[in-house]
Amino acid sequence: MAFAIPKISYIGKIKEIELRGKDKVITVGGETSYPFHVFEGEMPNKPVIAVEVYDSRPEEWPEAAIEPFRDVVDDPVAWAKKCIEVYGAELVALQLASIDPNAQDRPADEAVEVVKNVAEAVDVPLIVWGCANVEKDIEVLRKVAEVCSGRNLIIGPVQEGNYKQLGAVAIAYNHTVIASTPIDINLAKQLNVLLGNLGVPDKQILIDPTTGGLGYGLEYTYSVMERVRMAALTQEDERLQFPMICNMAKEVWKAKEVRISEEDDPKLGDPRKRGILMEAITAVALLLAGADILIMRHPEAINATRGMIEDLLK
Numbered sequence: 001m002a003f004a005i006p007k008i009s010y011i012g013k014i015k016e017i018e019l020r021g022k023d024k025v026i027t028v029g030g031e032t033s034y035p036f037h038v039f040e041g042e043m044p045n046k047p048v049i050a051v052e053v054y055d056s057r058p059e060e061w062p063e064a065a066i067e068p069f070r071d072v073v074d075d076p077v078a079w080a081k082k083c084i085e086v087y088g089a090e091l092v093a094l095q096l097a098s099i100d101p102n103a104q105d106r107p108a109d110e111a112v113e114v115v116k117n118v119a120e121a122v123d124v125p126l127i128v129w130g131c132a133n134v135e136k137d138i139e140v141l142r143k144v145a146e147v148c149s150g151r152n153l154i155i156g157p158v159q160e161g162n163y164k165q166l167g168a169v170a171i172a173y174n175h176t177v178i179a180s181t182p183i184d185i186n187l188a189k190q191l192n193v194l195l196g197n198l199g200v201p202d203k204q205i206l207i208d209p210t211t212g213g214l215g216y217g218l219e220y221t222y223s224v225m226e227r228v229r230m231a232a233l234t235q236e237d238e239r240l241q242f243p244m245i246c247n248m249a250k251e252v253w254k255a256k257e258v259r260i261s262e263e264d265d266p267k268l269g270d271p272r273k274r275g276i277l278m279e280a281i282t283a284v285a286l287l288l289a290g291a292d293i294l295i296m297r298h299p300e301a302i303n304a305t306r307g308m309i310e311d312l313l314k
Contacts, residue, residue: 019125020152029243050091051083064272093127100131134161145169180208213251225289249297
């Protein structure tokens with residue numbers, strides 16, 4: 001008698017979401033099984049990687065992270081174009097770090113102009129990520145949504161404190177929202193319910209479970225993402241059946257382990273290789289937990305992750 005591998009029976013399906021650029025459309029989601037369990041169900045759309053771009057020169061990045069972009073870090077448009085033309089970015093994630101009231105507190109009109117210029121320069125789907133300050137994100141992202149009407153941006157983080165304002169402009173100007181909650185399955189579901197009650201169509205919602213880096217909360221993030229997928233696929237929880245996006249690069253590259261030099265701690269080895277591996281390992285763990293979109297930074301970490309995606313889907 002032949003041995004039969006036991007298989008899980010799934011009753012749910014992750015919604016398919018179209019992310020639109022000027023000329024390119026990427027579809028995420030659609031899974032009918034746990035991540036990469038293609039022997040049990042379907043994974044019609046492979047996970048995608050967005051390469052991050054900052055709206056102003058990063059002052060605290062380690063040398064390994066800044067090196068691939070040294071020639072473009074003062075120009076977000078050139079930076080975005082390099083990500084696409086040189087590094088093959090499928091999406092671009094524009095991080096509006098300069099608007100943070102605790103940092104540069106850049107005026108909304110200046111930030112909007114940067115977003116507009118980048119949106120006009122790239123043809124791939126564009127993620128616009130605010131500073132996570134509820135009031136400042138309302139001010140900036142509302143103007144961004146209006147100025148980029150019809151561009152089908154992916155805007156976030158949309159939180160409980162600003163979902164009404166940002167959800168309303170997403171409906172009005174046809175943008176996708178990133179529903180962001182602090183590593184908790186119940187809060188994730190609640191925010192999706194609130195967005196649905198507001199009238200945001202399911203086809204315009206992504207889940208951001210909040211992400212930790214390797215050694216800095218990754219295991220907790222993993223367990224919550226795993227539970228989200230379990231509820232969506234085996235318990236048929238409709239308000240959790242959305243693709244997940246992980247804004248992970250900044251969590252990895254701010255860790256002290258990517259900054260310690262080989263001279264200061266020889267046993268840690270080459271800091272460049274260390275940082276790239278930390279990003280790639282974090283990325284693969286999040287993919288196995290159910291991530292559909294990863295926001296990444298270093299081209300070598302991105303290439304390693306792309307290779308792993310192809311290997312897992314064979």
